[in-house]
Amino acid sequence: MVTNPRTCDLTDPLGIEITRPPLSWRLTGTATQTAYHVRAGSSEGAADLWDTGEVESADQRVTYGGRPLTSRAIVHWRVRVRDAAGDWSDWSRDARFELGLLDAADWTAAWITHPDWHDPGDPRAGEGHPLPLLAAEFTLPEPVAAPVRARLYVAGVGVYVASVNGRPVTDAVLEPAYTDFARRVAYAAHDVTALLRSGANAIGIALGPGIAHVYPHQDRYMKFFGSKSSPKAIAQLEVTYADGSARTFGTGADWLATDGPTTRSHWFGGEDHDARLTVPGWDVPGTDRSGWRPVALSGDVPAALRSRACPPIRVTERLPAVEKLVAKDGTAVFDVGAVVAGWAELRLDLPAGHHLRLLPGDQLDAYGRVVQSKPTTGAPIFNTYVTADGPQTWHPSFRYDGFRYVEVQGLPEHVGADAVTGLVLRAGNAPVGTFETSNSLVNDIHTIIDRAVRGNMYSVLTDCPHREKLGWLEQVHLLFDVVAYNYDVAAYYRELLVTMAEAQTGDGLVPDIAPEYVVFEHAFRDDPNWGGAIVRVPWQLYRWYGDTSAMETHYDAMGRYVGYLTGRAEDGILGHGLGDWIGLDPATPVPLVSTWGYWRAARTMARVAGVLGREDDAKRYRALTEQITTAFATAFPQGGTQASDILALDMGVVPADLVPGVLDRVCEAVRGGGITVGEIALPALFRVLGRAGRHDALWEFATATSHPSYGYQVRHGATALTEAWDGPTRGLSQNHFMLGAIDAWFYRGLGGIGQAPGSNGFRRLLIEPAVPGDLESARASTATPYGQVTVSWTRSDGEFTLEVEVPPGSSAEVRLPALGLDRHTVPSGAAALGERAHEVPAGRWTFRSSR
Structure with missing residues (x-):
């Protein structure tokens, strides 16, 4: 049987913008595919758009090659396959995909916002005002002309929550995705047919500033402040009827605005909500909006609207508080049992007027209070909530926190542990991996690494969910296999590449973070082991998923980045960078680590060019790789630090007769608990020792509990991987996955799951x-x-x-x-x-x- 037909590595996607998307499928049973037959049509079972006929091929991924597609096109497709005996399978289920709005002219709606938040000359417009609620009503005919299809295309700058007739249009949260909001805003397409009714209808949009508009507050923590744009939204509802007629309703001058009950939201510092200010029925038809104000039309958004092409952020777990603790001064502290990223949800039954302050944190001090400091979570971070009267439920809607504990100040003593639940948020990439051994410590290490990956898997891969929330790029490629063994990230990683390419500067530099919301200085902006993600990730997508599209799309950007590094190198040596970040041996030379990153980028470009048939480029990049290799071997003789040994072994520059001795030296240090490498050399350590069959040394490190080790973190109470080897006792972030490279060895080494030489896509x-x-x-x-x-x-x-x-x-x-x-x-x-x-x-x- 043919199963799992997908388009762009997504199931029945809505609103995509790729007009020739990849189509893929899986098989059941043990038969070998020898041919396929794909049919695509404008309705179920039809083949009016494309019919491949019987194609002799074992490929289970093909590119749509039918009639050209335009905006809003709906394509149904199915596939059957033939086995080695000549028997054809049944047709797969009808898969489908639908295109979004491909041209700027398809958008007839306007960007709108609350007038208090609209002042193009003032980047701090809106500060001090409550967050806006925007709404409008429209009328649909009676059921005799009921719509057969209704699509809501919606985007926002900042964070928006959209609803139709009082019901959310999606389970996605913290929309839209991270982008450079001045260049691109990601819109989403939603099927809202079931939410509409004959007669009066209403669309509502609640707005928050998000990371697009981080304005300064003296009383709250902020990693940075600055504004790409103040909050605004655009929405376009298109309704199609059985007779082929259509109507469109969009944001415009007829929309109204009012103040919402969220009085402030700061991406880093916290959110304030006064439930007494709730506007009943604000997003349902028939509400009296006579006191509302006309919206402001915002024409200052030059950004392109592009469809989100990967899973959105969703609530993926609910963790009820396992305990209500009481600090020594009587303050209530709720423990959800694990370090997570997301929302602390309140469920209360209280009279109106209780002023509560919620402080999220990962650790408690000696008095039982939540620890916040700038090296750990950032400080101060707190959400406030003023109760309405009676049963009520609330969580922030326009930002998120990293926490295990929630300190709630002002809470009456009788309120129990069931008042707080942790809502875990992350990008909705499907879990695909499981790992378990007979050793409970190793299982716990896998668990804390996975928890940290989840805590930082948002619309970009962040370094931590509290102090920074920024897309530092070294983890994206250095730990690609850690993420990909555990989650389906084919579509997700392609979207990460788009943000990297947008962040690339005119001279070819790819900054250490993308999107680049804040411009750091020197190595914190320019390190080849961070920016090199733009070269490594397309190659990794090809190796893991057999997908060449990212290499093809970003080839020029990849080449510009290698060219940028070459322009900064001197005789093959790259001298700038952060070095082996968070390594325990400061003697590892920064140029050694940076030159290794330069070599890896050049070597990868040679491979990419070869796969794409660009032989002249491949030859040129191979020559560059050899030049860097020779320069490295000359500049950095053997016998340096542990990281120096590992990276030299990874490059293959250690003379063959010396390799066993160097491996012995590294293994002796690893066995003895003397690991000193940082996050850059750490993945190479597992790769090099695993490739050499030195698994016993890695096992001793995996099961060690003294500092530095993963076991030290587990034994000292870590529930997610921390920022440093001694993170639970040292402080710093308690939700970082940058040291999680051992998880790839768990799967590839202990589990034994790898690819044979020359294979791609696990063929x-x-x-x-x-x-x-x-x-x-x-x-x-x-x-x-x-x-x-x-x-x-x-x-x-x-x-x-x-x-x-x-x-x-x-x-x-x-x-x-x-x-x-x-x-x-x-x-x-x-x-x-x-x-x-x-x-x-x-x-x-x-x-x-x-x-």
Whole structure:
């Protein structure tokens, strides 16, 4: 059977802007695909747009090549495949995709805002005023002409919450996505057909400033202040009827504005809400709006409107407080059990007029109060809430916090633990990975790394959800495999690349953060191991998902960045940068680390150019790579720091006869708890030692509990990975994933899930689990473009059992570990490649070794 038909790596996307999108599918069973047949039409089952006929190919990803598509086009498509026996499958379910508004002329609506928030000459317009509510009513005919389709296209600068007839149009929150709001605003398309009714209808939009408009406050923390634009919104509702007629309702001069109950929202410092000021029925038809004011039309938005092409941020978990603590001074502190990012939701039944102050934080002090300081969460950060009368529920809507604890000042003593729930937010990338071993400490390490990834997976990958909330780029590519083993990020990472390309300067520089909301100085703006993400990520998307589109789209930007680095290098050596950030050995030279990043970018460009058939470029970049390699080997002789050894091994510049000794030196340090590398060299450490088969050394580090180690964090109470090895006792952020590189080794090393040489998109798997130390079992699973791959192994009493599930469309080379067991039971159907290596096609396979 054919399953999971997707467009642009999304299920039935609405409002996309790619007119020739990639179409992909998966298979069930074990048969091999030898041909496919795709049909696409303007209605279910039709083929009036495209019919490929029977194509001899094993590809499960093709580009739509049918009739040209225009704005609002709806395409239904399905696929069937043929197996090696010549039998055709049934057709897949009808998948669909719908294009958005492709041209600026498609937008007839206007940007609007509250008049108090509109002063083009004053970047602080709106400061001191409540956040706006915007609304308008329109009328639809009686049911005899009921709409068959209604689409709401909506965007905002800042943060918006849209509703139709009092009901939210989506479960997405904190819309729109991070962009450079002066250049691009991401709009969303929503199917609101079911929300409409005959007669009077209403659209409502609540607005907040978000990160687009961070104005200074003396009483609240702020990482930076500055404004891309004050809050505003645009919305266009298009209603289509059965007879083909259509009506459009959009934001414009007929809309009205009023003050909402949220009196202030600051992206970093907090949000204030007075429930007594709630405007009943503000977004439903029939409400008296005689006291409202006409909106201001805002013509100062030069940004292009572009559709969001990846999953939005959603509430993904609800964590009720596990305990209500009472600090020594009697203040109530609620514990949701884990460090998370999102909203603290209040559920209360109180009289009106209680003034509450909520302080989020990751740690408690000796008095039981929430810890806030600039090195940890930033300070002061607090939300305030004034109660209305009776049962009520509230959480911030226009910002978010990082927290485990919520200190609530002003709360009556009788209120119990059920008053606070943690709503965990993150980008809605589907979880695809699982990992578990017989060692509980290792399992806990995986858990805290995953929790930190989730805590920073917003519309960009942030460094922390409280102090900065910025898209620092080194984690995006250095930890790509950590993220991708655990989540489906094909569409998400393509969108991250768009923000990087937009941030690139005219001279080719890609700044360390994207979008670049604040311009940092020197290395904090210009480091090749941060900016290099624009080169590495397209290659990583190709290797992981078999998708060349990012390389094709961003090839010129990638080349400009390598050219920028070349212009700053002297004789192949790049001298500027942050070095091996947060490393414990300050002796590692900054030029060594930066030159390694330069080498990696040049080497990647050579590979990309080769895949895309740009042979002249590939030759030029290979020559550049060799030049950098020679310069590095000359400038940085062996015997330096641990990071120096690791990066030299990664580059292959260590003479062959010296490699074993250098590996021994690194392993001795790793085994002895003396790891000194920072976040740049750390992924290379796991890669180099894993490639060399030195898994026992990595295992000793994985199970260590002294500082520095992951186990130290677990043993000292970390529930998410922290910013430093000794984060739980040192402070700093308690929700950082930049040191999480070991999780890739968990999947690739202990779980054994990798790719065979020359494979892309996991077409050919390499299953090679390591069985180090006293580990008795491991199980790992992740999704590939062809489906789920699962590896599970156990050992006991001189016997080793390995179970492998290979998805249809893939094959696998299975390599059994060398455990001193000389009797191997191999399943029928496995082809021998050596004594302990076998080739298997799709299916479930069990291998056993014994004495």
